[in-house]
Amino acid sequence: MVTHYKCPNCGSDMAFDSESGKLSCPSCGRQEDIETFPPENIELTVETDEAKEYHCENCGAVLLTEAETTATHCSFCGAPVVLSDRLTGDFAPAKVIPFSVSREEAEAAFRKWTGKGRLSPRGFMSGDRIKKMTGMYVPFWLYDIDGSAEVAAVATRTRSYTTGDTIYTETEFYDVYRDIDLSYLKVPADASEKMDDLLMDKLEPYDYQELKDFRMPYLAGYLSEKYDYDDESLFSRVESKIVPYIDAYIATTISGYSTVSYTNKQIHAHKKQAYYTLFPVWMVYYDFENKEHTFAMNGQTGKVVGKPPISGAKVAGWFIGIAGGAFALMKAAAYLVGGVLW
Template sequence: MVIHYKCPNCGADMAFDSDSGHLSCPSCGHEESIETFPEQNIERKFDEGEAKEYHCENCGAIILTEAETTATHCSFCGAPVVLADRLTGDLAPAKVIPFTVSKDEAVAAFKKWTRGGRLTPRGFMSGDRIKKMTGMYVPFWLYDIEGEAHIQAIGTQVRTYQSGDTIYTETNFYDVFREIDLSYLKVPADASEKMDDVLMDKLEPYDYSELKDFRMPYLAGYLAEKYDFDDEQLFSRVESKIVPYIDAYISTTISGYSSVSYTTKQIDAQKKKVYYTLFPVWMVYYDFDNKEHTFAMNGQTGKVVGKPPISAGKVALWFTGIAVSSFAAMKAIAFAVGGVLW
């Protein structure tokens, strides 16, 4: 099924506007609320025989997509389309965080970010080599997790004291037990095989107070994909993701000891609830030094992540500056105490 949202005012195709949070018509500027968009202005067409091929209702062109795509643009007329049959049943998202950073704002934020790299090449810092910037909704699973931790450890308290000419060290050993209830809400994991997991993790945090119940018009004008991995397949990755936070919390409950040695650390985490959610991401493709560099931007906060190129010349100058500064400091100290530093 291909869906077009037709402007009630002029009949042009409408797209989601990140500034207003409404569907907006690029032709006449008319805006419509997503919640109250008139049903008669939604054009739908479904062909049961089509798996990866659709037809644009605007110009009749064939739309070829990958199996994971759920929203795209017509390559011929540019009309935003949503492939609704890929967003139903088990493939229907529960929640969505809409874009709040527009494309113009994303370009400006990325250019500002490139200027902040002290060790990046001068040509990269201009921010003027953006090859393509694509707004897309990336599928994520959000997990509400409940569990328990059972801890056994040996804690020591060491006391050193002197009696006469003899220095004594006294060590006391203590058995430590902890039973801790664990609760973590909305732990995210991206469910797209194409997306770099490390890159997606670094885009966090998102503001979950802006989570909306999913409605298809949010996708109009952006790319979107359905999940490749279900929530069962990703749960082990989520468990490993929360382990550092659990360890840090356990440490805060055991204090006052000189050392702590764990003998048992049993953590049992269970899924309480899972939300299939779409997160807004601007993918930035940047040409520099005959190579394409890929960066990602949080479409809600404007946070940019990625690995920029490093200038060997700037690195050399940086280390030289440290060496010179260190030598000058050491010479000043030597002079102050009456020494000589060659």
């Protein structure tokens, strides 16, 4: 099922406006509050025929999409469309963080970011080689996790003192035990097979105060995908992120000792709840030196992540500058102490 949001005034296609947070008509300027917008009349069944043809209701063109796509644009007339039947049943998101960075703001922020790369080639820093910028909602799971740890250790405290001409070292031994319970809320993990996990992780943090109950008009005008991995499949990755935090917390509870040797350490993370959520991401494709570079921008905060190219000449100049500065300091120090440095 293809959903278009038509303007009640002029009949134009409406799209989500990141600045106002409303469904907006680009033709007459009418805006609709998404929270009070009439709900879609959609049969709550999961579409199992991934090869099903979709047609644009504006021009009748066939919509060519991948199986994971849930919102896109008609490639012929440009109308924003939502593939409603791919957002129902198990694939119905619970929450969404709407876009708050517009395309114009995203382009300006990206150009500013490229200019900060001190070791990037000069041509890259201009920020004028954006090939394509795509706003898309990336599927994530947000986990509420109960963490626990049982720890046993032998700790020591050592002190030294002098009596007469003799130095004494006194060591006290302690048996340490900790039974710890911790809770973590809304730990994210992207659920798209296409997205680089490290790139998506670096986009954090998102402001969860802006989480909204999911409504399909938020997707109008953007691309969106449904998840490739369910919450069970991703939990091991989330657990690997949480365990180091629990381990670090354990260390803060065993302080004031000279040494700590663990005899037992068992750390567990248990999934309490998982929310299927869509996060806003601007994907930036940048041409430089006959190569396409991919960057991502947090569509809520404007944070940019990715690896810009490095200029070999700038790196060499940086090292020469460091070495020259160090040599000048050494020569000045030698002069002050009366020495000679050639």
